[in-house]
Amino acid sequence: MDGFLVPPNRHRHLLGSHESSHQSGASHAPGSLARAFCPLILPILQVLGLLVWALIADTPYHLYPAYGWVMFVAVFLWLVTIVFFILYLFQLHMKLYMVPWPLVLMIFNVGATVLYITAFITCSAAVELTSLKGTRPYNQRAAASFFACLVMIAYGVSAFFSFQAWRGVGSNAATSQMAGGYA
Numbered sequence: 001m002d003g004f005l006v007p008p009n010r011h012r013h014l015l016g017s018h019e020s021s022h023q024s025g026a027s028h029a030p031g032s033l034a035r036a037f038c039p040l041i042l043p044i045l046q047v048l049g050l051l052v053w054a055l056i057a058d059t060p061y062h063l064y065p066a067y068g069w070v071m072f073v074a075v076f077l078w079l080v081t082i083v084f085f086i087l088y089l090f091q092l093h094m095k096l097y098m099v100p101w102p103l104v105l106m107i108f109n110v111g112a113t114v115l116y117i118t119a120f121i122t123c124s125a126a127v128e129l130t131s132l133k134g135t136r137p138y139n140q141r142a143a144a145s146f147f148a149c150l151v152m153i154a155y156g157v158s159a160f161f162s163f164q165a166w167r168g169v170g171s172n173a174a175t176s177q178m179a180g181g182y183a
């Protein structure tokens with residue numbers, strides 16, 4: 001289970017046996033929270049993202065271009081999040097060791113946060129203009145706006161922890177020197 005939570009060290013063969021044995025205890029280091037958090041939030045993002053696009057898809061959204069943008073953002077990021085979840089679930093990221101996963105996840109999460117900010121603002125602004133208060137479409141679109149806000153916050157938190165993992169919080173100059181700059 002440790003391999004699911006902590007990204008693999010690409011240069012494990014360069015480290016001595018002392019450093020390899022030290023890594024098993026690294027799950028309690030301050031930076032390990034950042035590495036462990038990213039894969040754990042993916043199912044939450046999937047459920048919340050599904051709620052956003054399912055609520056809007058159940059209304060006549062095709063009549064309003066604003067909801068086309070919200071649907072694009074919600075469905076596209078939902079599908080990409082599923083791909084990342086499958087990669088982590090089956091530990092395929094360990095087989096693709098040449099990919100800088102912390103950097104990829106940071107870029108994805110920052111981009112997703114920005115896209116969901118625009119989707120949340122668009123969805124929230126269009127609720128009053130596109131439906132009558134108290135009707136079913138109004139309630140669904142308002143709920144979609146609420147869940148879009150939650151997804152936006154979740155991607156923002158995930159972007160923060162992805163940045164922490166990419167930056168290597170918890171490592172210091174001594175461990176970097178010990179591992180030959182590959183810690």
